[in-house]
Amino acid sequence: MIDYIPTHIYTDVFNFLVFALVIYAVLQSFSGNLFKPETRVTNNVIGYVVIVFVILYMGLRPVSSVFGDTVNYAESFYRLQMDTSHFRILGDGEWVFNTIMFWFAKYSDIHLFFLFCAAIYTGTLYWAFKRIFKEDFFIPFIIAMAMFTFWSYGVNGIRNGMAASIIILALTFRKNIIVMLLLAALSVGIHKSMYLIIAAAGLAYFLKDAKIYLAIWIGSILVSLIAGNTVANFIAGSGLFGDDRFASYIEGNNTRSVFSHTGFRWDFLLYSAVPVVTGSYFVLKKEYTDKFYIWLFNIYLMTNAFWIIVIRASFSNRFAQISWFLIPLILAYPFFMKKFWDNQQMKIGYMVIIAYLYTFYLVFIAR
Numbered sequence: 001m002i003d004y005i006p007t008h009i010y011t012d013v014f015n016f017l018v019f020a021l022v023i024y025a026v027l028q029s030f031s032g033n034l035f036k037p038e039t040r041v042t043n044n045v046i047g048y049v050v051i052v053f054v055i056l057y058m059g060l061r062p063v064s065s066v067f068g069d070t071v072n073y074a075e076s077f078y079r080l081q082m083d084t085s086h087f088r089i090l091g092d093g094e095w096v097f098n099t100i101m102f103w104f105a106k107y108s109d110i111h112l113f114f115l116f117c118a119a120i121y122t123g124t125l126y127w128a129f130k131r132i133f134k135e136d137f138f139i140p141f142i143i144a145m146a147m148f149t150f151w152s153y154g155v156n157g158i159r160n161g162m163a164a165s166i167i168i169l170a171l172t173f174r175k176n177i178i179v180m181l182l183l184a185a186l187s188v189g190i191h192k193s194m195y196l197i198i199a200a201a202g203l204a205y206f207l208k209d210a211k212i213y214l215a216i217w218i219g220s221i222l223v224s225l226i227a228g229n230t231v232a233n234f235i236a237g238s239g240l241f242g243d244d245r246f247a248s249y250i251e252g253n254n255t256r257s258v259f260s261h262t263g264f265r266w267d268f269l270l271y272s273a274v275p276v277v278t279g280s281y282f283v284l285k286k287e288y289t290d291k292f293y294i295w296l297f298n299i300y301l302m303t304n305a306f307w308i309i310v311i312r313a314s315f316s317n318r319f320a321q322i323s324w325f326l327i328p329l330i331l332a333y334p335f336f337m338k339k340f341w342d343n344q345q346m347k348i349g350y351m352v353i354i355a356y357l358y359t360f361y362l363v364f365i366a367r
Contacts, residue, residue: 029349047138059118068156080105096189163191204298213301220305275330
């Protein structure tokens, strides 16, 4: 456990690391050397070091309420340690995560458990980015770290973060259906909310017209403004995800809200609109025909539209994050996969800045 850094500045250390990496990415983009072989070698080495550091720093954090649900996970862990029954594979809905926790409770300790969770969350995301961007993975991975939710879903919404990283990896196996389905099943076994992204991915796999999904996304804003509470309450009573947590997130039966205030969050809607504008520009105006990108974009539109409908819920962040995990890919993918402009590297630098702006505001200005 890393206990020599005071808990009240522990997250700040990570935020300053991300800030430094964003500056590094921007300067490198503006230099025009981003795609040179020697730059790629340097970025790969630095990237590996950063990823290992993040896993260790995140995973070996103190067990403290400063890190949100870390203490709740620890409480469940300690209860399992006191359980006198033998280790077994648990049979409930989120059996993968609960079985992992049960194993660590029986044969290891809480710190190695959190380290394992951090390794799955960060390491699996790295694997996905490496499969997509190859030797250019580091700058897109910095964009992922620059999302204001990245740290939170490593130390607070741990199951959601682990499951989302695995589902993103699953999406990279689009041409290998068996592996993709196995990884998708694994992600659902960690957190049931992944059913939503799996459903969106299945629909977008067969229905590929981005204009339809864009119309649905715009329509979801109107529905939410006009009849958001009615529709959300109907969804809550539908038994989606098969447990009571979903309904409690929608109906506000939780005592603690994650967002600073609830209601129709125009700020988060604008945040969600950035990848919508980006994807629409490339797919509709630039007529970018990459099948994988169009698939990701359509998945984002569908899952984000669902969140917009339930945007007033106290825990709507649980649903927002399902789509927000895809934002780094929606923003970065076209810039690294096809040349659109002569000064494309400089535009990558501007894209990194735009991706980081909201996080910068929350971390350094609005705090």
